[in-house]
Amino acid sequence: MAVTVRLPGSLRDAVGGDNKVSATGGTLEEVFADIDRRHPGFRARVVDERGRLVTYVNVYIGEDDARSKGGLAAEIPEGAEVMVIPAMAGGCR
Amino acid sequence: MPLTRGAGAGALALPASLRAEIVAHARESAPHEACGLVAGRGGRATRVIRCANVADDPLRRYVMEPAAVMHALRSVQDAGEESADGVEGEPLAIYHSHVYSGPYPSPTDRAEARWPSSFYILVSVRAEEPEVRAYRIRADHPGSEKTVVEAELTEG
Numbered sequence: 136m137a138v139t140v141r142l143p144g145s146l147r148d149a150v151g152g153d154n155k156v157s158a159t160g161g162t163l164e165e166v167f168a169d170i171d172r173r174h175p176g177f178r179a180r181v182v183d184e185r186g187r188l189v190t191y192v193n194v195y196i197g198e199d200d201a202r203s204k205g206g207l208a209a210e211i212p213e214g215a216e217v218m219v220i221p222a223m224a225g226g227c228r
Numbered sequence: 229m230p231l232t233r234g235a236g237a238g239a240l241a242l243p244a245s246l247r248a249e250i251v252a253h254a255r256e257s258a259p260h261e262a263c264g265l266v267a268g269r270g271g272r273a274t275r276v277i278r279c280a281n282v283a284d285d286p287l288r289r290y291v292m293e294p295a296a297v298m299h300a301l302r303s304v305q306d307a308g309e310e311s312a313d314g315v316e317g318e319p320l321a322i323y324h325s326h327v328y329s330g331p332y333p334s335p336t337d338r339a340e341a342r343w344p345s346s347f348y349i350l351v352s353v354r355a356e357e358p359e360v361r362a363y364r365i366r367a368d369h370p371g372s373e374k375t376v377v378e379a380e381l382t383e384g
Contacts, residue, residue, distance in 0.1 A: 143301065143318050145342040154317060191342065193294035200294065221342035223279070223297055226289035227261065227326050228334050 136161055138211050140170065144221040146181070146192070150174045163194065164207040166217060181219060182207065191222045237377040238312055240321060240347045240362045241272040241384030249276045251358045254325035254351045260286035265300050266321035266349065267309040272384050273320055274309070289336070290324045311345035312364065312379075321362065323349035330354065331361040333376050341365035347379055 136159060143154045150156050151174060160166035171178040183189050187206060194201035197215040204210070211217065246266065253262045253276075264278040279296040283289035304317055311318035322343055326334075331350035333341070341348060344366035352359040362379040 141301075141305075141317070143315075143343075144346075145344055147315070147345070154315060191340070193298070195295075195298045198298075218298055218301065220294065220297055220301065222294070222340070223263065223265075223292040223322050223343065224283070224290060224340045225324060226283075226285075226334060226336035226340075227329050228288060228336055 136211065136213060138166055139216045140166060141216065141218040141220075143218075146219055146221060149177045149180045161211060162207070163196070163201055163209045163211065163217070166211060167207070191224070193220045193222065194218065195220070237364045237379035238347075239271060239380035239382060240312070240349075241268075241382050242266070242321075242349070242360075242362070243273065243384045246273050246276050247360055247383075250323050250349065250351055250360065251353070253278055254327075254353045254358070257281070257325065258327045258353055261288070261290040261325050261327065262351075263290040263292050263322075263324040265292075265297075265304070265319040266323060266347075267300075267304050267307065268320035269308075269310050270314075271312065271320070276323075277303070287327070311343075312347045313345040315345045319343070319346050321347035321349045323351060326350060326352045326354065328354050331359045333363055333365055338365055338374050338376055341374060 147154045158166045158169040195218045201209045266273045268274045277300045279292040281290045282293045283291040331352040347362045362381045367374045
């Protein structure tokens with residue numbers, strides 16, 4: 136199943152410079168694996184060594200936060216758009 | 229922290245009304261830090277999108293509410309707006325306030341900057357007269373340490 140994945144901000148350079156890629160997969164894990172095959176190193180930017188989404192990215196599948204849908208096991212419904220969004224954060228120190 | 233001006237940082241045109249909107253947001257939120265996005269095209273800001281600060285310690289940190297960021301980015305995509313580098317679907321700028329310090333990116337701001345194509349606007353409301361400045365915060369090469377370069381800020 137083909138999905139559109141948006142990878143804005145600092146993630147753009149992990150996939151060759153475009154902030155929108157096409158990928159296939161029925162779960163978030165499969166979609167990330169598909170992108171990683173074409174852009175080696177991508178998965179390591181968004182998944183930690185324990186197999187969880189890194190804390191500084193938020194992933195939306197349509198309107199749903201992937202973390203509330205099982206994280207990497209989250210299913211991707213037909214036609215959904217996936218957004219992988221680097222956090223917008225900072226502090227005064 | 230080394231702060232250089234100019235070279236390659238570009239210029240951000242921020243109309244007075246939008247600057248006033250950001251300052252108002254910062255004042256209303258104090259003592260918490262305020263944050264949000266600025267959308268635009270061709271280096272010129274056209275609208276301010278406020279986002280809630282959901283940091284555990286909003287007196288010293290900002291973390292934009294993820295769902296609000298997602299919706300803001302969708303609206304930026306739909307409008308065909310562009311980042312500072314002309315990347316479609318990304319914010320022209322990301323702003324946040326400093327309540328007790330000046331409008332300069334802190335070590336935390338630099339470490340957590342993950343939007344290399346956008347300007348970072350810092351607004352300080354520590355004094356009666358607000359101070360607003362804009363920067364680019366990015367690594368020159370993938371993996372290298374990020375540098376902070378102040379950008380020219382005009383009223384457009």
